[in-house]
Amino acid sequence: MTPVRLSLCDDHAVVRAGLRALLSRADGIEVVGEAATGEEALAMAARPSPDVVLMNLQLDSGMDGVTATRRLTSECGGTGPRVLVLTMFDTDTDTTLAIEAGATGCLLRAEHPDGLFTAIRHAASGRTALSAPVADRLMTRLRSPSPTLSPREHEILGQLAHGSGNREIARTLFISEATVKTHLGRIYGKLGVETRAGAVAVAKERRLLE
Secondary structure (H helix, E strand, O other), X not given: OOXXXXXXXXXXXXXXXXXXXXXXXXXXXXXEEEEOOHHHHHHHHHOOOOOEEEEOOOOOOOOOHHHHHHHHHHOOOOOOOEEEEEEOOOOHHHHHHHHHOOOOEEEEOXXXXXXXXXXXXXXXXXXXXXXXXXXXXHHHHHHOOOOOOOHHHHHHHHHHHOOOOHHHHHHHHOOOHHHHHHHHHHHHHHHOOOOHHHHHHHHHHOOOOO
């Protein structure tokens, strides 16, 4: 059986070394390259392409993992490598952005080694691979679609994200402070929060801000 050709993309050399050592005992998987940045991952794909890139989304410098994933999956005419995301974080934003960018799967670093090996093989064959917590979050998100905000509520939410107070929002939007407070109450209710900071955090997570 031809082994799965795997490249690692992580900005921490120690993490890459640990993954390489771990994967060295996996049957049918061969690590053929390492990248510390998204740009290096793209350069590796331009050479004899790996079958799978194991991608960290949180890269300290240069291109982030989501952008690298999108380019790897969209610029190779369907002939590029599959991207399997390996992350410490199982937030809605991370996992959703990774899948929307074209990742075949998303695993947490807490995954058991055998689960990682299986996910790599599945990714190479085009099958989706998700850690259980990631799958649960995605299902929850699908069952609870983003709330619908009015154009005015979007404007006020944007002002909140910039740190504006009620008086400043009222002055900017040419409305009364009482009207601002009314809109804020509706925004909080739709987002299921009780504070300005909570509203901004949820809006960012659900990508409701421009």
